[in-house]
Amino acid sequence: MAQTAAELSYTPYHRETSAFSGIFSWIFSTDHKRIGILYMISVLTMFIGGLCLGLLIRLELIAPGATVIDAPTYNAVFTLHGVIMIFLFIIPGIPAIFGNFIMPLQIGAEDVAFPRLNLLSWWLYISGAALLIIALFTGDKLPDTGWTFYAPYSTATEGNISLAVFAAFVLGFSSILTGLNFITTIHRLRAPGMTWFRMPLFCWGLYATAWIQVLATPVVGITLLLVILERGFGVGVFDPAIGGDPVLYQHLFWIYSHPAVYIMILPGMGVISDLLPAFTKRTIFGYKAIAFSTVSIAVVGYMVWGHHMFTSGMSGTAQIVFSFLTFLVAIPTGIKIFNWIASLYKGSIELRAPMLYTLSFIFLFSIGGLTGLVLGALATDMHVHDTYFVVGHFHYVMFGGLGIALFGAMHYWFPKMFGKMYNEAVAVVAWALIFVGFNVLYFPMFILGWNGMPRRYYDYLPEFQYWHVVSTIGSWILALGIFMMLFNLIRGITSGEKAEDNPWGASTLEWTVPSPPPLLNFLEPPHVTHGAYDFEAMNKGKKDSKKKKKGKK
Amino acid sequence: MFLAASSYASKVDFAFYFIIYTSVILLGLIVGFMLFCVIKYSKKNNPVPTQIEGHVGLETAWTIGPTIIVMMMFYYGYQGWIDMKTIPDDAMEVKVIGKKWSWSYEYKFTDNGVEKVKRSGTLVVPVDRNVKLRIESLDVLHSFYIPAFRMKQDAVPGTPYYMWFRATEVDQKYDVFCAEYCGDSHAYMRSYVEVVSADAFEEWVRKEPPPEEMGEKLFHEIAACSTCHSIDGSKLIGPSLKGIWERRGKVVTDGKERSIVADEEYIINSIRYPQKDYAKGYEGVIMTAFDETVLSDEDIAKIIEYLKTLK
Numbered sequence: 001m002a003q004t005a006a007e008l009s010y011t012p013y014h015r016e017t018s019a020f021s022g023i024f025s026w027i028f029s030t031d032h033k034r035i036g037i038l039y040m041i042s043v044l045t046m047f048i049g050g051l052c053l054g055l056l057i058r059l060e061l062i063a064p065g066a067t068v069i070d071a072p073t074y075n076a077v078f079t080l081h082g083v084i085m086i087f088l089f090i091i092p093g094i095p096a097i098f099g100n101f102i103m104p105l106q107i108g109a110e111d112v113a114f115p116r117l118n119l120l121s122w123w124l125y126i127s128g129a130a131l132l133i134i135a136l137f138t139g140d141k142l143p144d145t146g147w148t149f150y151a152p153y154s155t156a157t158e159g160n161i162s163l164a165v166f167a168a169f170v171l172g173f174s175s176i177l178t179g180l181n182f183i184t185t186i187h188r189l190r191a192p193g194m195t196w197f198r199m200p201l202f203c204w205g206l207y208a209t210a211w212i213q214v215l216a217t218p219v220v221g222i223t224l225l226l227v228i229l230e231r232g233f234g235v236g237v238f239d240p241a242i243g244g245d246p247v248l249y250q251h252l253f254w255i256y257s258h259p260a261v262y263i264m265i266l267p268g269m270g271v272i273s274d275l276l277p278a279f280t281k282r283t284i285f286g287y288k289a290i291a292f293s294t295v296s297i298a299v300v301g302y303m304v305w306g307h308h309m310f311t312s313g314m315s316g317t318a319q320i321v322f323s324f325l326t327f328l329v330a331i332p333t334g335i336k337i338f339n340w341i342a343s344l345y346k347g348s349i350e351l352r353a354p355m356l357y358t359l360s361f362i363f364l365f366s367i368g369g370l371t372g373l374v375l376g377a378l379a380t381d382m383h384v385h386d387t388y389f390v391v392g393h394f395h396y397v398m399f400g401g402l403g404i405a406l407f408g409a410m411h412y413w414f415p416k417m418f419g420k421m422y423n424e425a426v427a428v429v430a431w432a433l434i435f436v437g438f439n440v441l442y443f444p445m446f447i448l449g450w451n452g453m454p455r456r457y458y459d460y461l462p463e464f465q466y467w468h469v470v471s472t473i474g475s476w477i478l479a480l481g482i483f484m485m486l487f488n489l490i491r492g493i494t495s496g497e498k499a500e501d502n503p504w505g506a507s508t509l510e511w512t513v514p515s516p517p518p519l520l521n522f523l524e525p526p527h528v529t530h531g532a533y534d535f536e537a538m539n540k541g542k543k544d545s546k547k548k549k550k551g552k553k
Numbered sequence: 554m555f556l557a558a559s560s561y562a563s564k565v566d567f568a569f570y571f572i573i574y575t576s577v578i579l580l581g582l583i584v585g586f587m588l589f590c591v592i593k594y595s596k597k598n599n600p601v602p603t604q605i606e607g608h609v610g611l612e613t614a615w616t617i618g619p620t621i622i623v624m625m626m627f628y629y630g631y632q633g634w635i636d637m638k639t640i641p642d643d644a645m646e647v648k649v650i651g652k653k654w655s656w657s658y659e660y661k662f663t664d665n666g667v668e669k670v671k672r673s674g675t676l677v678v679p680v681d682r683n684v685k686l687r688i689e690s691l692d693v694l695h696s697f698y699i700p701a702f703r704m705k706q707d708a709v710p711g712t713p714y715y716m717w718f719r720a721t722e723v724d725q726k727y728d729v730f731c732a733e734y735c736g737d738s739h740a741y742m743r744s745y746v747e748v749v750s751a752d753a754f755e756e757w758v759r760k761e762p763p764p765e766e767m768g769e770k771l772f773h774e775i776a777a778c779s780t781c782h783s784i785d786g787s788k789l790i791g792p793s794l795k796g797i798w799e800r801r802g803k804v805v806t807d808g809k810e811r812s813i814v815a816d817e818e819y820i821i822n823s824i825r826y827p828q829k830d831y832a833k834g835y836e837g838v839i840m841t842a843f844d845e846t847v848l849s850d851e852d853i854a855k856i857i858e859y860l861k862t863l864k
Contacts, residue, residue: 072737075734075737144736145734146734150694150734153694153734153735153736156692156693156839239710240711241710246694282603282604283604283605285606285607286607286608311705311707313709319634323627323631324627327627328623330623331616331620331623334619335612335615335616335619337583339607339612342608344586345594346594346599346603347590347602348595348601349591349594349595349599351591359587359591366579370576370580374572376626376627379569379630379703380565380568380569380630382565382703382704383565383700386696386698386732386733451700452700452730455732455734456739457739457740458739459740459741461728535604
């Protein structure tokens with residue numbers, strides 16, 4: 001492949017000199033790519049922590065009665081597993097890592113709109129994580145409320161709640177600032193010719209997410225402060241003993257936390273919409289339908305929080321309305337799935353590792369979404385609410401959705417981020433273990449839940465043991481697959497083969513720059529003339545530029 | 554699947570199986586189409602892709618089709634639920650009290666014109682009779698859950714909420730769980746529903762056990778002191794009450810240690826105001842306070858009679 005003089009002499013972003021050296025050139029860097037890598041390291045570290053806690057939960061549940069830990073420890077472990085996975089892994093997850101690294105490249109920008117604010121977001125993330133860790137080692141008792149911090153338990157328990165809640169509060173600001181940054185970046189910094197409907201769908205996903213981050217997160221921030229006020233100063237907001245209302249807490253909490261579910265999943269859906277064209281070599285089916293369904297999920301998603309509270313004592317009318325709206329959200333989600341599978345039709349499909357993750361995303365997320373219908377329907381939710389059915393459902397949606405999309409994204413953008421390639425065969429074996437382990441781990445939870453096994457139970461009746469054992473075995477297979485995948489990726493960074501600029505033959509803008517990209521991304525300012533997934537225009541463009549080069553010679 | 558034993562359980566199950574079977578069909582179609590494409594249009598079989606940007610007809614079809622399907626799901630969900638929410642006027646009321654970590658039940662009845670209250674640690678109900686539950690909590694959130702009846706309602710401190718059911722199978726015993734996380738022994742906050750014949754129920758509700766036997770029932774079931782206090786010397790969440798009567802011991806009051814004798818006054822105080830004196834070694838362990846609406850003075854006297862027997 002012919003390389004221009006500029007390309008041969010460029011300095012990749014990670015070798016660029018700055019005012020700082022060593023680790024400081026990273027933790028004080030305002031380059032969106034370095035910040036993306038910082039997030040990748042910190043978010044995955046937290047993920048491994050949460051994963052180990054998850055394994056411990058499953059191990060404890062392999063048999064009824066006390067197995068490896070006592071009940072208060074178990075309660076602290078599932079609380080931490082939830083808090084870490086939600087606030088430190090899933091919510092920042094894709095936007096913080098790939099939104100930072102890839103989105104400016106995809107829209108043809110040199111960086112995000114507010115690079116210093118971006119660095120502050122990462123520092124807030126690290127501060128929040130540090131506060132949470134401090135909360136573990138101070139106070140009389142570990143936080144033991146579950147990640148939902150339901151009042152009045154959370155305002156009365158002797159567990160070290162205030163600090164843990166404050167950690168979540170700080171993390172909220174990290175999320176708000178990232179959202180603000182992305183909205184501004186997408187509005188203001190698109191390259192010439194990059195119209196809204198030429199943007200990759202990943203950017204649409206991030207854009208819709210960013211609005212939720214900015215508009216919904218402050219609500220949970222205020223709520224968490226009220227919990228601290230009640231604990232510290234006895235202000236009666238949620239505890240009825242001092243004049244509060246516990247159901248109010250649930251409303252405030254879910255007004256944020258349900259939209260937050262879409263903060264978690266929309267970027268994952270964006271990733272999938274980008275990966276499909278790359279491995280089918282054809283344009284996505286129904287670009288606008290996917291883009292609009294993304295926005296409508298974000299809008300309608302604001303108005304469905306009450307479906308977490310059907311058994312809380314909320315009024316009957318509210319229950320009917322929330323159930324109805326919940327079913328409405330299912331429609332744009334369905335539209336996405338149908339458009340994705342239609343995008344396979346008459347493509348030229350290559351089953352590389354990222355594509356395997358993409359297809360398993362569609363499968364697992366469909367199961368997650370369809371079981372969500374059971375929870376959205378009033379009669380059935382009364383039975384399965386707060387049982388393992390819910391646990392199975394949200395793991396399929398969150399982990400099977402966002403987690404698997406994140407793994408796919410890690411494999412897909414790996415060559416761009418590091419300029420190296422991982423071992424494809426090992427990646428496929430790891431994927432197979434993850435896919436099998438995932439289903440063995442989480443599917444039995446639907447059966448347990450339908451049979452009445454409540455969640456957050458340290459101990460259970462003997463009749464539930466069979467499926468608990470199956471589930472625990474699944475956790476081992478899944479963990480093995482994940483560690484194999486991470487090992488393979490790390491080995492790729494240290495000793496992988498050099499990657500090309502566009503190893504997948506993908507059509508979006510980030511693949512036109514060198515791997516890894518230079519500090520300000522583009523050697524020549526990009527000028528966009530076609531849609532994100534327009535392979536014909538891309539190939540024509542290539543031929544034209546080759547002709548030009550030949551002509552020059 | 555497992556048993557359904559209330560009047561509305563079959564409607565819940567119908568909604569469930571309607572959603573599940575529809576979902577299985579949809580998932581089958583999705584996966585089937587995916588596999589078909591992956592094989593038929595693999596790079597080997599189809600090296601040149603066809604660029605298809607979309608199809609208005611298809612987009613419309615898979616917007617309208619799923620809309621109809623989910624509206625049906627919503628409707629069946631509503632159908633089962635409206636039965637649960639419509640409490641029949643003739644229902645017999647039972648009070649359900651949740652606290653850390655037990656359920657107890659209160660029945661009001663008239664015996665020869667005298668209003669009486671029957672208390673129990675098991676929810677005994679007559680078959681084929683509408684039972685209305687008034688669900689309360691004394692401390693934090695709990696959730697009253699009977700899987701066999703497909704019924705669940707949170708117990709919220711400060712506000713009673715109502716639920717009802719009609720048990721359809723006689724001489725059965727079902728599990729009751731707490732479904733809302735409530736602390737250390739959440740998983741042990743269990744109880745039973747016993748469905749008996751109408752006659753057996755009338756007999757049961759009028760039967761009054763002797764004081765020390767009632768004390769034992771209060772200790773183990775109704776107030777469920779036994780969740781946290783063993784009677785065999787082993788340490789649970791609170792101190793064991795083996796040989797408690799007139800035992801000398803140390804307690805911590807306002808951060809200061811003092812000696813006490815576990816006499817009547819001390820035991821009454823420990824039940825009414827548990828946070829006043831902490832048994833040494835258990836400082837800061839929060840016990841639910843039992844006021845007179847939960848345990849009357851006579852109840853405590855019965856419990857003390859029972860404690861005297863724990864040598």
